[in-house]
Amino acid sequence: MLRYFAVIGGAFVSILLFLLASASDNSGFFDRYYAWLLGLNAAVAGALLLLVAISLYRLYSRYKEGKFGAKLMTRLVLLFAAIGVLPGLVIFLVSVQFVSHSIDSWFNVPVEEALEAGIDLSRAGLDAALGELTVTAARATERLAEEPSGTERQMLAELVKSHPGMQNAIIVDAEGGLVVSARASNSGNLSADLPTREMMARAKSEVAYGAPEGGNELRSNLVEVPSAPVGPQDAASQLRLRVVMAIPEVVRPNGFRLAPRYLQLIQLAPAKLAANGETIRSAYSNYKERFVARVGLRRMYIVTLTLTLLLAVFGAIASAFLIARDLAQPLLLLAEGTRAVAEGDLSPRPIVATSDELGTLTQSFNTMTRQLSDARSAVERNRTALQNAKAHLESVLANMSAGVMVLDAEFHLISFNDSVERILQLPGMTMIGRKLDEVDGMQEFGAAIVAGFAAQSAQSAAGRTAQRTHWQRQIEVPRRSASLDDHDLTLLTRGSRLPIEGGSGYLVVFDDISDVISAQRSIAGGEVARRLAHEIKNPLTPIQLSAERLQMKLESKLVSPDSELLAKSTTTIVNQVAAMKRMVDDFRDYARTPPAVLHPLDLNALVEEILDLYLSGESSDIIHPQLALNLPPVMGDATQLRQVIHNLLQNAQDAMAELPPGGEAPRIDVITEAIHYRGADGGERMAVRLSISDNGPGFAPKILARAFEPYVTSKARGTGLGLAMVKKIIDEHGGRIDIHNHTERSGASILILLLKLAPTMQNV
Numbered sequence: 001m002l003r004y005f006a007v008i009g010g011a012f013v014s015i016l017l018f019l020l021a022s023a024s025d026n027s028g029f030f031d032r033y034y035a036w037l038l039g040l041n042a043a044v045a046g047a048l049l050l051l052v053a054i055s056l057y058r059l060y061s062r063y064k065e066g067k068f069g070a071k072l073m074t075r076l077v078l079l080f081a082a083i084g085v086l087p088g089l090v091i092f093l094v095s096v097q098f099v100s101h102s103i104d105s106w107f108n109v110p111v112e113e114a115l116e117a118g119i120d121l122s123r124a125g126l127d128a129a130l131g132e133l134t135v136t137a138a139r140a141t142e143r144l145a146e147e148p149s150g151t152e153r154q155m156l157a158e159l160v161k162s163h164p165g166m167q168n169a170i171i172v173d174a175e176g177g178l179v180v181s182a183r184a185s186n187s188g189n190l191s192a193d194l195p196t197r198e199m200m201a202r203a204k205s206e207v208a209y210g211a212p213e214g215g216n217e218l219r220s221n222l223v224e225v226p227s228a229p230v231g232p233q234d235a236a237s238q239l240r241l242r243v244v245m246a247i248p249e250v251v252r253p254n255g256f257r258l259a260p261r262y263l264q265l266i267q268l269a270p271a272k273l274a275a276n277g278e279t280i281r282s283a284y285s286n287y288k289e290r291f292v293a294r295v296g297l298r299r300m301y302i303v304t305l306t307l308t309l310l311l312a313v314f315g316a317i318a319s320a321f322l323i324a325r326d327l328a329q330p331l332l333l334l335a336e337g338t339r340a341v342a343e344g345d346l347s348p349r350p351i352v353a354t355s356d357e358l359g360t361l362t363q364s365f366n367t368m369t370r371q372l373s374d375a376r377s378a379v380e381r382n383r384t385a386l387q388n389a390k391a392h393l394e395s396v397l398a399n400m401s402a403g404v405m406v407l408d409a410e411f412h413l414i415s416f417n418d419s420v421e422r423i424l425q426l427p428g429m430t431m432i433g434r435k436l437d438e439v440d441g442m443q444e445f446g447a448a449i450v451a452g453f454a455a456q457s458a459q460s461a462a463g464r465t466a467q468r469t470h471w472q473r474q475i476e477v478p479r480r481s482a483s484l485d486d487h488d489l490t491l492l493t494r495g496s497r498l499p500i501e502g503g504s505g506y507l508v509v510f511d512d513i514s515d516v517i518s519a520q521r522s523i524a525g526g527e528v529a530r531r532l533a534h535e536i537k538n539p540l541t542p543i544q545l546s547a548e549r550l551q552m553k554l555e556s557k558l559v560s561p562d563s564e565l566l567a568k569s570t571t572t573i574v575n576q577v578a579a580m581k582r583m584v585d586d587f588r589d590y591a592r593t594p595p596a597v598l599h600p601l602d603l604n605a606l607v608e609e610i611l612d613l614y615l616s617g618e619s620s621d622i623i624h625p626q627l628a629l630n631l632p633p634v635m636g637d638a639t640q641l642r643q644v645i646h647n648l649l650q651n652a653q654d655a656m657a658e659l660p661p662g663g664e665a666p667r668i669d670v671i672t673e674a675i676h677y678r679g680a681d682g683g684e685r686m687a688v689r690l691s692i693s694d695n696g697p698g699f700a701p702k703i704l705a706r707a708f709e710p711y712v713t714s715k716a717r718g719t720g721l722g723l724a725m726v727k728k729i730i731d732e733h734g735g736r737i738d739i740h741n742h743t744e745r746s747g748a749s750i751l752i753l754l755l756k757l758a759p760t761m762q763n764v
Contacts, residue, residue, distance in 0.1 A: 492511045598733070664746075
């Protein structure tokens with residue numbers, strides 16, 4: 001703000017000096033506006049004084065507060081103020097003495113009488129020129145009155161051409177409208193030169209209207225024409241003469257009378273007369289003004305010099321503040337920048353655009369802060385990248401099916417992913433900060449992990465596993481949910497060392513391979529079944545035939561007790577051979593189940609066909625079918641699905657035999673229904689579900705988890721291949737099978753979901 005006020009004050013000072021230099025040529029004008037000039041300059045001086053007072057107060061406040069740079073600015077202000085004020089005082093005193101003695105000497109020469117004589121001479125010359133133009137106009141009007149109509153333009157053109165200095169000749173009607181005209185090539189606009197009504201009225205009432213125009217100051221001083229109008233362009237034009245005269249009315253031979261007309265002639269005044277008159281008028285005007293205003297001019301000069309001194313003094317002090325601030329600004333910027341850097345603000349400081357050492361210093365400081373800012377930005381980008389990588393890693397770990405745990409050097413759990421809780425069925429937050437062997441149920445798992453890392457360390461120390469960075473082993477962990485099953489989890493566990501904050505730690509990754517082990521057992525069981533079926537079936541037929549032959553040969557040769565014993569023994573052998581054949585057939589069927597041949601199949605019709613065999617006897621009150629109407633057809637192998645339904649119904653009937661007598665009535669529910677499910681692409685699909693439920697004792701927890709594995713059974717004479725075969729058939733049909741015990745009542749349910757519908761129902 002100080003800089004702007006100083007610029008404005010300097011502009012006003014410049015104007016004041018210009019007015020002072022021009023005062024000698026136009027002292028009357030300045031004397032008339034002396035009060036305004038004095039007030040304006042006094043206002044500027046007062047504004048500069050106020051500005052200086054505010055700046056001094058601010059500098060005093062900074063000095064008292066001990067702010068950086070205040071002392072330097074004080075010294076600079078005092079120095080530059082003294083440099084500006086002292087020379088100004090000397091110049092002021094000399095100028096006042098010079099002005100006081102010079103003004104009186106300007107009016108010692110007597111020129112007033114000579115100037116008045118010159119004015120009279122110029123006035124007489126101007127009157128003579130106007131009289132000649134009036135005579136010319138009178139002659140022209142007489143000729144225009146006598147000549148026939150139509151020759152006016154030619155006459156006017158000859159008139160303009162024959163009189164040098166004639167600008168134009170115009171004939172107008174009584175309303176001032178242009179009738180005909182002629183003009184010189186360098187004349188102005190005719191529409192602006194038309195006579196006014198007042199001119200035509202004077203021309204009609206008098207002999208003619210005549211007056212000088214243009215050169216306002218010269219015309220007003222040389223001639224007495226108070227009513228002479230001046231056109232809008234006359235203020236800047238040369239001095240010229242205008243004559244307006246009425247054309248006499250003439251009656252034509254045919255009795256026709258012309259309307260009233262007026263002739264106007266405009267001619268430039270003689271150039272030499274106008275120039276000499278202007279010179280005399282200017283000299284006389286200047287002399288009069290200076291003679292009358294010599295006292296006021298002296299006073300104005302002295303006051304102006306005083307105001308100039310004040311403006312110079314206040315301007316010098318204001319300039320001192322500006323210069324001091326400009327010199328101290330780089331140091332203040334550096335101090336502010338140092339404080340900002342200490343507070344962590346690395347934004348660029350304003351640069352002082354100078355070529356000296358201070359400007360270079362501020363530029364170097366900005367370069368340093370920019371480099372620091374770039375370094376901090378790089379650190380921030382790296383931190384953001386690390387956070388993004390950490391978030392990505394956490395997202396990957398959260399969506400991994402394998403469990404991941406990070407342990408410290410003392411095997412305390414540091415972090416884990418969601419799969420750890422899902423596989424181990426333990427709340428992970430309860431294990432944070434604890435050793436795994438201290439967690440209930442995790443003793444064996446924790447001990448196995450510690451043993452795995454110990455063995456790896458021992459082998460590394462012996463130099464036998466220099467290239468191996470991890471260990472792997474299969475660990476059995478007891479399940480936590482005993483209500484569902486109590487068989488062990490099989491975890492394939494891998495471990496490796498991991499550098500963590502503050503030292504080293506361990507990374508443990510494990511997968512639940514219980515289903516894989518179960519599938520391997522199923523495959524191994526199928527292979528065992530195939531071999532057993534091959535090895536056992538071969539001697540069964542000879543054994544049966546040999547027993548029957550012994551009975552046939554010896555039965556007639558033995559007495560009653562011995563023949564009965566023979567018959568009983570033979571029957572026992574034949575029955576046991578038949579039982580073994582059935583067992584071998586089960587093994588063969590499980591090992592060599594033919595591939596399913598899928599055709600459109602009505603599941604309700606197949607279920608009804610099978611239920612007809614069970615509803616004919618005592619089972620009619622036990623089995624309760626609930627078959628859905630309009631069930632969509634499925635793609636299936638009728639033979640294999642018939643085997644599945646038979647097997648499940650037989651298992652349900654076997655479960656009914658275990659009900660205690662006098663208890664709840666046995667009941668088997670066979671239900672078919674169409675359901676909707678969401679596919680992998682997000683679209684809604686339809687499927688058919690078959691469920692067989694009973695109210696028996698249900699499956700034992702140990703059997704429930706491994707029910708679909710071969711040789712897992714709770715029956716005394718069962719082979720454990722029934723549900724395994726059912727699972728295999730449903731898998732070949734692309735379906736799903738699930739088994740569970742009822743929670744609110746006794747019994748179990750087996751749910752079969754057939755996903756492949758007939759082609760007409762695929763997109764329903």
